[in-house]
Amino acid sequence: MAQGPARTLAESVVQSVDWLAVAPPTIAAVVGLAVLVADLFVGDTKKTVLGWASVAGLTVSLLALLPLLDGDRATFCLTGAPEVCSYTADRFTLVVQFLVLGGALLAALLSMTALNDEKQTLPAGEFWFLLLSSAAGAALLPASRDLATLIVALEVASLPAFALVGIRLGDRRSSEAALKFFLSSVAATAVSLLGISFLYATTGTLYLTEIADRIQDVDGQFHTLTQAGVVLTLIGFAFKTAAVPFHFWVPDTYVGAPLPVAAYLSVVGKAVGFSGLILITVVALPSYADVWGPALAALAALTMTVGNLGALRQRSTRAYSAVRLLAWSSVGQAGYLLVPIAAAAYADDAADAERAIGATVAYALMYAAVNLGAFAVAALVGRTKPLNRLADYRGLYASHPLAALLLAFFLLCLAGLPPGVIGLFAKVTVFSAAVGAGLGWLAVVMAVNVVIALFYYLQWTALLFRAREDATEGATAEAPAPHRVPAPLTAALALTGIVGIALSGAPQLVLRFADTVLF
Structure with a gap:
């Protein structure tokens, strides 16, 4: 049992707030509130202004990370122990916040086009408020250094996401996806809270x-209670990362949600889950690595296998x-991302564990850039093909050659094949961990799954350059006339393309995090 009087968050904390440290999530939250209020006074013909204001707010939030690069900062610290803080802006926090806010910015650019195309079903003011609120919670989570703040940040990131999934008015599929997402997430949160209560009961x-300090002294009957707390807490965060068998909500939720929301969940939602998982395991529970290490290793193997086999079933011939x-x-x-976290449990010292976590961060940065790029091309195709079937990508090179080349590049990055060098190096880093x-x-297991993934990634890539199905025998089908691509969608395609190509040309920009002490 923990020695000494129990210390709670109700104790006296240093009241001076480091506003510079908390600026990134605070700016996103304030802009979200401002957009919601402004929506009451902006006419229906000028709703685009709300979108540009949201994009500007997320851009400012990203720029607010720059002054924090000089050194670690912390705030909301205990008066008697200034090193014990609720909010810490260290290297790990800044990298994840960059990923989260950058992903939210790209999702916002995609959303501007979607809102213009679906004015009757997507309410602008509510949409932007929910997106910015979720982004603020996601940016808060990696800086959280106590369980209460961690759970609050997790819910602030998650609750608006439920509404975003079901925000399309009158769409039954969207409503069903939101309900499934909500119910399963609530159950996972309840399990996490139960686990956290066990940890608090044994450590005080x-x-x-x-x-991390007190849990080493837990013994006797409380040791079993602590182990149960560790397992239950991991289950809750495993849901957020879409780890198997807690992944069942993902396919229906992504298909039922507006496409920009699916893109947002695929990157920002995962960043939330993995950053929380890292904080719980490596920072709070290193002494229980023998419990969470094998569990995460098994989850990683199961997740990558089930995910790739599920993707393999998506045949273009079946639309x-x-x-x-x-x-x-x-x-x-997600399975690949879990591998280095599991490896951290078997590290010989803290430095090796931190390098393993660096491999997860490096892979997450690569995945975010290229996966958002793939969703951007999907948004382009979806403007003329609302069903967005794989068959709709056949012959995309004939009508949109640049978009087809970009999608091919993004898919090769995800597969880990040249010229997607960054994908190859990121996979090698995870494999090495x-x-x-x-x-x-x-x-x-990872090597086998990489081979499985090659099949469906290459199958989709080849589809982009095949002749269209409406080609007549002995003649070439006439490609549809290219339509004008909206500026926000063009910007999203350009940004993801530039980032992906730049990282493939200089992979050390990301891979250096694998050799850097992050905490």
Whole structure:
């Protein structure tokens, strides 16, 4: 049992707030409230202004990260122990916040086109408020260093996401997807809260660093209670990461949600889950690595296998949805992201564990850029093909050659093939983390899954350059006239393309995080 009096968040904390440290999530939240109020006074013909204001707010939130690069900052600290804080802006926090806010910005650009195309079904003011609120919660989570703040940030990121999935008015599929997402997430949150209550009961504190110190002294009957708390807490965050068997909500949710929301969930939603999982395991529970290490290794193997086999079933001849394939692909990618976290449990020292976590961060940055790019091309195709089937991509090169080349590049990055060099190097980094931790069997499972994924990624890539099905025998089908691509969608395509190509040309920009101490 924890020694000494129990310390809670109700104790006196240093009241001076470091506003610079909390600026990124605060700016996103304030702009979200401002957009919601402004919606009451903006006419229906000028709703686009709300979108540009939201894009500007997310851009300012990203720029607010720059002053924080000088060194670690912390706020909301205990008066008696200034090193014990609720909010810490360290290297790990800044990298994840960059990923979250950058992903939200690209999703916002995609959303501007979607809102213009679906004015009757997507209310602008509510949409932007929910997106910015969720982004604020997602940016808060990696900075959280106590369990209360962690759960609050998780729910602030999740609750608006439920509404975003079901925001399309009059769409039964969207409503069903939101309900499934909501019910399963509530159950996962309840399990997490139960686990956290067990951890608090045995340690008497909610601060992650204090839990790490006190939990080593837990013995006897409380040891079993602590183990149960560790497992239950992991289950809740495994849902957020879409780890198998907690992935069942993903395909229907991605297909039923507006496409920009699906793109947002595929990147920002995963960043929320993985950053929370890292904080719980590596920061708060390193002494229980023998519990969460094997569990995460098994989850990683199961997740990548089920995800890739699910994606493999999405055949173009059966007119499956391209978004559903991306959904199953995201489940498989979640398995790769879990591998280095599991490897951290088998590290010989703290430095090796931090390098393993760096591999997850590096892979997440690569995945975010290219996956959002794939969704941007899907948004382009969806403007003329609302069903967004895989068959609709046949012959895309004839009508939109640049978009087809970009999608081919993004898919090759996800597959880990040249010229998608960044995808190849990111997979090698994750593979090395598994081998270095002695998880040879997990490295073999990953290698097999990479081969499985090659099939459906290459199948989709080849489809882009095939002749269209409406080609007559002995003649070439006339390609549809290219339509004007809206400026926000063009910007999203350009940004993801530039980032993906730049990272493939200089992969050290991301891979250096694998060799950097993040905490």
